[in-house]
Amino acid sequence: MPKSVIVVGTGNAALCAAIAALEKGAQVTLLEKADTALAGGNTKYTAGAMRFAYDGSDELMPLLRDPEDSRLARTDFGSYTTKKFGEDLLGFNDGRALSQEQQALIEKSGETMRWLASHDVKFEPIYSRQSFEKDGQHVFWGGLTLAAENEGVGLFDMELAAVERMGGKVRYNAAVTGLVIEDGRVVGVQVGDEEILADAVILASGGFEANEEMRVERMGTDWKAAKVRGTPHNTGDGLRMAIAAGAMEYGLYSGCHATPMDLHMADFGGLDLPPSERKNYRKISYFLGVMLNANGARFVDEGANFRNYTYAQFGGEILRQPGQFAWQVFDSKVFDLLYGEYRFHDAHFVEADTLEELTQLMEGVDAGAALTTLTKYNNAVNDNVAFDPTVLDGKGTNGLTPPKSHWAQKIETGPFRAYPVTGGITFTYGGLKVDASGKVLGTDGNAIPGLFACGELVGGVFFAGYPGGSGLTSGAVFGRRAGYGAA
Numbered sequence: 416m417p418k419s420v421i422v423v424g425t426g427n428a429a430l431c432a433a434i435a436a437l438e439k440g441a442q443v444t445l446l447e448k449a450d451t452a453l454a455g456g457n458t459k460y461t462a463g464a465m466r467f468a469y470d471g472s473d474e475l476m477p478l479l480r481d482p483e484d485s486r487l488a489r490t491d492f493g494s495y496t497t498k499k500f501g502e503d504l505l506g507f508n509d510g511r512a513l514s515q516e517q518q519a520l521i522e523k524s525g526e527t528m529r530w531l532a533s534h535d536v537k538f539e540p541i542y543s544r545q546s547f548e549k550d551g552q553h554v555f556w557g558g559l560t561l562a563a564e565n566e567g568v569g570l571f572d573m574e575l576a577a578v579e580r581m582g583g584k585v586r587y588n589a590a591v592t593g594l595v596i597e598d599g600r601v602v603g604v605q606v607g608d609e610e611i612l613a614d615a616v617i618l619a620s621g622g623f624e625a626n627e628e629m630r631v632e633r634m635g636t637d638w639k640a641a642k643v644r645g646t647p648h649n650t651g652d653g654l655r656m657a658i659a660a661g662a663m664e665y666g667l668y669s670g671c672h673a674t675p676m677d678l679h680m681a682d683f684g685g686l687d688l689p690p691s692e693r694k695n696y697r698k699i700s701y702f703l704g705v706m707l708n709a710n711g712a713r714f715v716d717e718g719a720n721f722r723n724y725t726y727a728q729f730g731g732e733i734l735r736q737p738g739q740f741a742w743q744v745f746d747s748k749v750f751d752l753l754y755g756e757y758r759f760h761d762a763h764f765v766e767a768d769t770l771e772e773l774t775q776l777m778e779g780v781d782a783g784a785a786l787t788t789l790t791k792y793n794n795a796v797n798d799n800v801a802f803d804p805t806v807l808d809g810k811g812t813n814g815l816t817p818p819k820s821h822w823a824q825k826i827e828t829g830p831f832r833a834y835p836v837t838g839g840i841t842f843t844y845g846g847l848k849v850d851a852s853g854k855v856l857g858t859d860g861n862a863i864p865g866l867f868a869c870g871e872l873v874g875g876v877f878f879a880g881y882p883g884g885s886g887l888t889s890g891a892v893f894g895r896r897a898g899y900g901a902a
Contacts, residue, residue, distance in 0.1 A: 417440050417441055417442050418436075418440075418441045418442070418614040418615065418901070418902055419441065419442045419443075419444075419612075419613040419614050419615075420433075420436045420441045420442065420443045420444075420613055420614065420615045420616075420617060420898075420901045420902060421443075421444050421445075421446060421603065421604055421611060421613040421615070421616045421617070422436075422443060422444070422445045422446070422617045422619055422898075423445075423446055423591045423604065423616065423617065423618050423619055423620045423653060424445070424446075424447065424448075424456055424618075424619040424620040424621065424653075424870070425445050425447040425449075425454045425455055425456065425571075425575070425585060426455055426456025426457060426458045426571075426619065426621065426870060426890065427456070427458040427570060427571070427574065427870070427887055427890040427891060427894065428619045428869040428870025428871070428889075428890035428891070428893060428894035428897075429445060429456070429617070429619035429620075429869070429870065429894065430445075430571070430574035430575060430577075430578055430894070431527075431531075431574065431869070431890065431891045431894030431895050431898065432617045432619055432853075432867075432869050432894040432895070432897045432898035432901070433445055433578045433583045433898060434534055434574065434577050434578055434581065434583075434895070434898065435894070435895045435896075435897075435898025435899045435902070436617075436898040436899070436901055436902040437578065437581040437582060437583055437898075437902075438581070438898075438899075438902075439898075439899060439902035440902065441901070441902040442582075443578070443582075443583040443584070444583070444584045444585075444586065444611070444613070445578070445583060445584070445585045445586070446586050446589040446590075446591050446604065446606060446611070447585060447586065447587045447588075447589060448588075448589070448590040448591070448620070448648045448652070449587065449588070449646070449648050450587050450588055451587050453646060453647075453648065454571075454585075454587060455567075455568075455571040455575075455646075456620075456621050456645070456646050456648070456649060456870075457621060457644075457645035457646055457649065457841060457842060457871075458567050458570055458571045458887070458890075459567045459568050459571050459646075460567060460644060460645040460646065460841075461566065461567035461570075461886075461887060462541075462544070462562055462566050462567060463562040463563035463564075463565070463566035463567045463568075463569060463570045463887070464541055464544075464545075464559055464561070464562040464883065464884040464887070465528065465538070465561060465562065465563070465884050465887045465888045465891070466495075466500070466524070466558060466559050466882060466883065466884030466885045466888050467495070467500075467524035467525050467527070467528045467888055468495055468496055468497040468499075468500050468521060468524050468525045469492075469494060469495055469525055469560075470494050470496065471492070471494050472487075472490070472492040474525065475492060475540075475560065475561065477529065477532060478528055478529070478532045478537065478538045478561060479537065479538060479539060479540075479561075480537035480538065480539055480564045481539065484539075484540070486540070486542065486553060487540075489551060489552050489553055490540065490546070490552065490553040490555070491552050491553065491554045491555065492540075492555050492560050493555060495558040495559075495560070497521050497522065499558060500521045500524065500558070500882075501513055501517075501518075501521055503558065503724065503882040504517050504520075504521070504882065504885075506724065506880070506882075507724075507728075507877065507878055507879045507880030507881060507882070508878050508879065509878060509879045511878060514875040514876070515875070516873060516874075516875040516876045516893075517875070517876060519851075519892065519893075519896075520876060520885065520888065520889050520892050520893075523892045523895075523896075524888050524892060527888065527891045527892045527895055528561075528888075528891075530895065531574075531891060534574075534577040535573065535576070535577060536563065536570065536573040536574055536577065537563075537564055537573070538561040538562060538563055538564060539561065539562060539563075539564050540553075540555070540560060540561060541555075541559065541560060541561065541562045543754075543755065544754055545557060545559050545560060546805075547752075547804050547805045549803075549805050554805040556721055556804075556805050556806065557721035557722075557723040557724070557883070558723070558882070559723055559882075559883055559884045567887075570887070589606050590606065590607075590652070591604045591605065591606055591620070591652065591656070592605050592606065592607060592652075593605035593656055593659075594616065594656050594657075594659075594660050594866070595610050595611075595612065596660060599863075599864065600863075600864040600865045601615075601616050601660065601863060601864065601865035601866040602865060603616065604616055614865070614901075615865050615866075615867060615900075615901035615902075616865060616866055616867065616901075617853070617867040617868065617869060617897050617898065617901050618653040618656070618657060618847075618855070618866070618867070618868040618869075618872050619653075619868070619869050619870045619872065619894060619897070620649070620652050620653035620870075620872070621646070621648070621649030621653070621842065621870060621871045621872070622649055622651065622654070622671075622842050622843035622844075622845070622846065622871035622872070623649065623650060623651030623654060623843050624641075624643055624645065624649050624671065624840045624841065624842055624843050625643050625645070625646065625647050625648065625649045625650050625683070626649075626650040626651045627639060629650075629651050630840070630843075633668045633669065633843075633845060634668070634669050634670075634671065634843075635669065637731075637734045637735055637739070638671075638734065638840065640734065640739050640837070640838075641673070641730075641734060641837075641838050641839060641840040642676045642680055642682055642696075642837055642838070642839040642840070643682050643683050643839070643840055644674065644676060644683075644696070644697070644839040644840060644841045645683070645841055645842070646683065647682075647683045649842070649871070653868070653872050654846070654847070654872065657847055657855055657863075657866065657868065657872070660857075660863060660866065661857040661858055661859075661863060662847050662848075662855050662856070662857060662858070662863060662866070663847065663848040663855075663856050663857060663858050663860070664845065664846075664847065664848075664874070665845075665846060665847055665848035665874035665875055666844055666845045666846050666873075666874020666875045666876070666877075666878075667844045667845055667874075667877070667878045667879075668843070668844070668845030669845070670843070670844035670845070670877065670878055670879060671731070671840050671841070671842065671843045671844055672727045672840070672841040672842045672843075672844070672877070672881050672886060673726075673727055673728070673729075673730025673731045673734070673838050673839060673840050673841065674697050674699060674726045674727060674729075674730040674838075674839050674841060675697065675698045675699060675701060675706075675726065675729055675730050675733055675741075675743070675836040675837075675838065675839070676696050676697060676698060676730070676836060676837055676838065676839030677696045677697075677698060677761070677762060677763055677834070677835070677836060677837075678740050678763065678835035678836055678837045679763045679835065680696040680761075680839075695755065695756040695759035695761070695762070696756070696759075696761075696839070697726075697756050697839070698743060698756060698757065698762075698834055698836045699722050699726045699754065699756075700722070700743070700745075700749075700752070700753045700754050700757060701717050701722070701726075701729065701743050702717050702718050702721075702722050702725070702821070702822055703745060703749040703752055703753065703804075703822060703824075704717070704743055704744050704745035704746070704749065704826065705717055705743075705744050705788075705789070705792055705819070705826065706729075706733075706741045706742065706743050706744070706836075707741060707742050707744060707777070707780060707785050707788060707789075708736040708737060708738075708740075708741050708780075709736065709737040709738045709740065709779050709780055709781065710737060710780075710781055710784055711774070711780055711781040711782070711783070711784025711785030711786075711787070711788050712784065712788055713788060713792070713817060714732060714736060714741070714817070715729055715732050715817060716817045716818055716819055716820055717819055717822075718811065718819045718820045718821035718822045718823060719820055719821075720807070720820075720821075721807070722883075723882055723883035723884070724880070724882055724883070725880075726883065727880050727881035727883070728879070728880045730838040730839055730840070731838055732838075733836060733837055733838040734837065734838035738779055739837055739838065740779065740835060740836065740837045741835075741836055741837075742777045742780060742785075742833045742834065742835055742836070743833065743834045743836055744773070744789065744826060744831065744832075744833045745826070745831065745832050745833075745834075746824075746825075746826045746827060746828045746829065746831050747828050747829060747830055747831070748824060748828050749824070750832070752804065757834065762834065763834065763835055764832050764833060764834045764835075765777060765832070765833050766830050766831065766832045767829070767830065767831055768829045768830050768831075769829060769831070770786060770789050770790075770826065770831055771786055773831045773832075773833055774786045774789070776833070777833050777835075778835070789826055791815065792812065792815065792819070792823075792826065793825045793826060793827055795812035795813050795814055795815040795823075796810075796812055796819075796823045796824065796825045797810060797811055797812065797813055797823065798825075802822060802824055804822060807820075807821050808821050808822060809821060810822060810823050810824070811823050841886070842871045842886060843871060844874070844876070844877045844878065845874055846868070846871060846872045846873050846874030846875075846876075847868050847872050847873065847874055848874060848875070849867070849868050849869075849873055849893070849897070850862060851896070852867075852896065852897075852899070852900030853867040853868065853869060853893065853896045853897030853898075853899075853900040853901065854866065854867055854900060855867060855868050867897040867900055867901045868897065869890065869893040869894040869896070869897040869898075870889075870890045870893065870894060871890075873889070873893045876889050876893075877889075
């Protein structure tokens, strides 16, 4: 008799768990809180990029939807080793050693990508956001090379198609409200007044980023004002149910994946827009200019590293500024390098021919102080180093606090533009402790029979920050593991 498995959610982690369980012959039902339009959790809001270890371009070719793309012959993908992945994660650990969860993410990342490709989940090089042309070559930077075809929406569509091909069933508008427990074992879930029984339950229902009360309680008052970039349905339901069943809380509950967002965006990333457009409220080209707060001061090193390694921290930094906003300032030299989100039809910005005029248009900012800051910045730029966005170019500032370590160009060529931003939250880091087969551990350190978890519900994966693209990979790695364990 095949095992019956319930998966709570339909995001990337949930779908990977379902594919894995189906592979092992289980009967799988996914229960989705949302309707079909909003199914998929945060996955549809992402750009579909996935960070994983690879030793060279040969390892990427089997993952591509179009291995005959003519650009590939002129592309330098470099490599991204497990050692480098570990170093990148350690850079966000605030002195912590790599956790067991981080080690699993690193070691299983490439294998999991190949596994997805075997289920016809295919990828494409991120030419528009992760490469620059240099000497006729497309040079990739920052260790992030591939995204799902059609980004997050495409990842959801391809994974859901795999689930349906394999016989998995999805019920929409089926919010799970509790776990059914008998003699200490999880034997099913409650959907309203209905009990649905199964041999195993996999919680893949996301974190608590869309729950303002939980954000304030767990993360502090700064996060009350955060724009919720993703789904409105990630309200901590799985955490609440698991903790009520005796699960161990684990990970950094005060931490989250954040990002600079358009100050004037609606919450939940623009639900009126097609899913593929919702990511356009992000504003992550700050490394090509500077960011100023209400006092007209810079507050971060915009060029500390490739933006893959800084945006998840800088979103939080903006929320710690007076008024919880900032302005990103650019001159016309870099307009063509700004990501497409800056040309999005709903992007908010002001433009002027002089910096003095620009600072007067930046609402909420001390214009005089802002002009002084920009003048000091321009005077500190090292003109003896060439600008090169494909590498950490060392083109920095001299004697400035905070410094700008790379890509520092004078902001002197009009017209000038400034974009108002705030902090947006994508997913939370605090979760549950799971074992090597995805079983949820109780406060006594023993597995809770019948209960598994994956995705945002796995604690211990991220701490003080996040190298871009790791979140989707984490969902796939731990989703696959939970699916195999539950089956």
